[in-house]
Amino acid sequence: MSIIVRQDKCTGCETCVDSCPFDAIEMRDGRAFINEYCNACTTCLPVCPEGAIIETEPAASDSARKFADYKDVLVFAEQREGRVAPVSLELLGAGRRLADELGSQLLAVLLGADESEAGELVKWGADRVYLCSDPVFGKFNDDTYAGALLRIIEEQKPSIVLAGATPVGRSFIPRVAARLRTGLTADCTSLEIDGETGNLVQIRPAFGGNIMASILCPDYRPQMATVRPRVMKRGQYDAGRTGEIIHTDFKDLNSRTKVVETVKEVSEVSVNLHEADIIVSGGRGAGGEKGFKILRELAEALGGAVGASRAAVDEGWIPYSHQVGQTGKTVNPKIYFACGISGAVQHLVGMQSSDIIIAVNKNPDAPIFNVATYGIVGDMFEIVPMLTAKIKELKGQQ
Amino acid sequence: MNIIVCIKQVPDTAEIKINPETNTLMREGVPSIINPFDLHALEAAVRIKEDLGARVTALTMGPPQAESSLREAISMGADDAVLLSDRAFAGSDTWATSYALAGAIRKLGADIVFCGKQAIDGDTAQVGPETAEFLDIPHVSYVRNIEWIRDNTIRVQRLMDEGYDVVESPLPVLLTVVKELNQPRMPSLKGKMAAKKAQIRMMGKADIEADEDSLGLKGSPTKVKSIFAPETKAGRMMIEGGPEEQVDILIKELRKIKCL
Ligand SMILES: Cc1cc2nc3c(=O)[nH]c(=O)nc-3n(C[C@H](O)[C@H](O)[C@H](O)COP(=O)(O)OP(=O)(O)OC[C@H]3O[C@@H](n4cnc5c(N)ncnc54)[C@H](O)[C@@H]3O)c2cc1C
Numbered sequence: 001m002s003i004i005v006r007q008d009k010c011t012g013c014e015t016c017v018d019s020c021p022f023d024a025i026e027m028r029d030g031r032a033f034i035n036e037y038c039n040a041c042t043t044c045l046p047v048c049p050e051g052a053i054i055e056t057e058p059a060a061s062d063s064a065r066k067f068a069d070y071k072d073v074l075v076f077a078e079q080r081e082g083r084v085a086p087v088s089l090e091l092l093g094a095g096r097r098l099a100d101e102l103g104s105q106l107l108a109v110l111l112g113a114d115e116s117e118a119g120e121l122v123k124w125g126a127d128r129v130y131l132c133s134d135p136v137f138g139k140f141n142d143d144t145y146a147g148a149l150l151r152i153i154e155e156q157k158p159s160i161v162l163a164g165a166t167p168v169g170r171s172f173i174p175r176v177a178a179r180l181r182t183g184l185t186a187d188c189t190s191l192e193i194d195g196e197t198g199n200l201v202q203i204r205p206a207f208g209g210n211i212m213a214s215i216l217c218p219d220y221r222p223q224m225a226t227v228r229p230r231v232m233k234r235g236q237y238d239a240g241r242t243g244e245i246i247h248t249d250f251k252d253l254n255s256r257t258k259v260v261e262t263v264k265e266v267s268e269v270s271v272n273l274h275e276a277d278i279i280v281s282g283g284r285g286a287g288g289e290k291g292f293k294i295l296r297e298l299a300e301a302l303g304g305a306v307g308a309s310r311a312a313v314d315e316g317w318i319p320y321s322h323q324v325g326q327t328g329k330t331v332n333p334k335i336y337f338a339c340g341i342s343g344a345v346q347h348l349v350g351m352q353s354s355d356i357i358i359a360v361n362k363n364p365d366a367p368i369f370n371v372a373t374y375g376i377v378g379d380m381f382e383i384v385p386m387l388t389a390k391i392k393e394l395k396g397q398q
Numbered sequence: 399m400n401i402i403v404c405i406k407q408v409p410d411t412a413e414i415k416i417n418p419e420t421n422t423l424m425r426e427g428v429p430s431i432i433n434p435f436d437l438h439a440l441e442a443a444v445r446i447k448e449d450l451g452a453r454v455t456a457l458t459m460g461p462p463q464a465e466s467s468l469r470e471a472i473s474m475g476a477d478d479a480v481l482l483s484d485r486a487f488a489g490s491d492t493w494a495t496s497y498a499l500a501g502a503i504r505k506l507g508a509d510i511v512f513c514g515k516q517a518i519d520g521d522t523a524q525v526g527p528e529t530a531e532f533l534d535i536p537h538v539s540y541v542r543n544i545e546w547i548r549d550n551t552i553r554v555q556r557l558m559d560e561g562y563d564v565v566e567s568p569l570p571v572l573l574t575v576v577k578e579l580n581q582p583r584m585p586s587l588k589g590k591m592a593a594k595k596a597q598i599r600m601m602g603k604a605d606i607e608a609d610e611d612s613l614g615l616k617g618s619p620t621k622v623k624s625i626f627a628p629e630t631k632a633g634r635m636m637i638e639g640g641p642e643e644q645v646d647i648l649i650k651e652l653r654k655i656k657c658l
Contacts, residue, residue: 184493186492214622214625217620258565258567263562263564
């Protein structure tokens with residue numbers, strides 16, 4: 001399949017040039033020309049007012065037949081200190097939905113946890129759990145994790161493999177995809193089955209969150225994706241649900257790397273930003289440690305975590321581990337308070353998928369208001385303590 | 399010791415937007431820069447060179463104009479620069495990019511390969527680990543500190559969600575780095591002179607002994623089918639009034655949607 005410009009129809013209007021995510025359209029002799037950087041993504045087709053850009057061969061849609069062996073949906077269920085991580089339950093929710101749509105089974109792989117945790121995965125929707133309780137998986141090493149998952153994928157031949165886009169998933173899953181010679185879509189925010197082809201349609205942000213891309217892996221199996229935490233909905237928990245737990249052993253796996261120590265950096269509010277329902281963040285407008293003290297009080301009143309923009313971290317008011325944004329963490333809590341944060345795009349990309357954004361800023365023109373669900377033009381030193389007091393009062397009544 | 403630093407030339411994404419009406423990227427006049435994480439990777443390599451002695455090679459795969467990024471890398475302390483460029487590489491996803499980079503690295507030879515944590519355009523963070531797999535060497539992601547290198551072993555700190563792991567690996571190893579690792583230096587005058595004069599080594603598909611079917615668009619299992627603007631949040635509301643009134647309205651709104 002390739003994309004061409006019908007030179008008889010092209011008027012040289014240049015509309016298509018900027019539509020290309022790959023910079024593959026250039027003007028030659030007053031006409032659009034598709035160069036070798038074309039990815040055949042078809043984004044430019046509907047853009048042309050003349051209908052001059054066409055696909056020479058339609059995409060093959062026989063992948064369902066070609067990959068008849070590859071059926072199930074497999075989820076890598078990450079654990080932390082032996083407990084199933086929240087992202088794993090979200091993956092099971094998404095995986096269950098996809099498996100039902102495909103009429104296939106939902107498999108889960110759990111490394112370094114015990115049988116009761118595997119049972120939880122069943123109650124959250126898995127049909128079959130491949131469990132290995134070997135303490136070797138208590139520490140994260142890419143070689144052992146990749147080796148174990150690879151072996152189960154090769155045996156079970158799933159059609160779809162999902163893992164969390166966490167430090168663990170984003171580190172070792174690419175090794176698995178490389179070895180399997182298949183595609184891996186990073187950090188997905190939506191997964192659907194294409195009704196016609198049965199292929200997995202994977203949506204993800206790119207260009208620092210400025211664009212969304214829809215990605216397919218039509219010619220290789222399994223179709224692999226890492227999924228951004230806190231985006232997918234958990235499924236139904238059913239305490240009576242039964243499934244199969246298969247004990248698996250990987251005695252001969254070796255790791256070249258060795259974790260010699262695991263250090264927890266517990267800050268005053270040690271809630272993990274990735275898992276908090278509510279995040280209260282401060283920026284340059286917080287003015288110093290004093291500003292963060294009042295933000296922390298609001299966070300505590302709400303049972304949330306404290307975040308920060310890069311400006312506040314660079315000033316040394318709060319450690320880097322709290323930083324939200326392009327060079328920090330990507331978060332998507334239910335409520336995100338942005339206090340004294342101007343809203344540079346580098347910060348926005350780390351938080352704009354939060355369900356509700358509340359912005360407090362003195363400057364009515366601050367770009368943060370463009371993404372805010374609720375905007376308050378005002379002084380955070382006035383607004384935030386008042387809010388904290390009223391919330392405490394409310395909670396006291398309940 | 400030989401160190402290779404993989405750098406990617408990227409558009410400054412802070413300045414790229416999509417026009418929601420036409421669904422087109424607005425990138426006119428957006429400057430090309432070295433991927434910010436890769437500057438930290440380069441700095442780490444140059445510091446190892448200063449401490450222990452090493453030869454640092456900057457490697458990029460990209461179109462001919464990526465040469466300017468390589469010269470910039472030399473001005474910051476790289477000794478050599480390699481431009482992996484071939485029409486056959488065009489349209490590569492992370493699988494095909496890593497395949498080609500690994501081919502070049504194998505030819506060049508390296509004890510340590512540095513990558514950035516992720517590129518700010520593609521944003522996948524996959525090229526580092528995939529390249530390590532193709533090279534059949536270990537890797538450590540999110541390196542925030544290098545504690546020591548001795549006896550063919552390196553000890554680093556790997557940033558995790560709730561702290562960090564101290565990880566040891568034998569060499570050769572591939573490391574992907576985060577920004578806390580260091581503060582990249584500014585180019586020196588001497589560096590800028592060297593950058594001007596430097597010979598950039600060119601490599602194409604023949605130089606990496608690649609399997610043709612594994613290159614570029616043809617070799618890439620993922621296909622970008624379309625791009626579009628992110629949804630903007632509906633129901634935006636500016637809360638007016640004095641501070642107390644604003645707080646009361648906010649609380650009322652949050653209770654209405656059962657968030658309090
Ligand atoms: C909108 C969009 C979405 C995409 N989504 C996916 C996807 O989900 N899966 C996929 O496989 N591909 C995807 N691609 C293709 C991918 O962007 C390219 O393959 C790109 O060349 C490498 O990926 P990256 O930019 O994400 O790099 P990353 O993997 O984020 O880069 C990490 C590090 O690898 C090194 N590196 C990366 N590229 C190069 C290079 N060319 N030369 C030297 N060093 C390099 C750098 O050190 C860099 O810091 C997408 C492309 C677009 C335009």
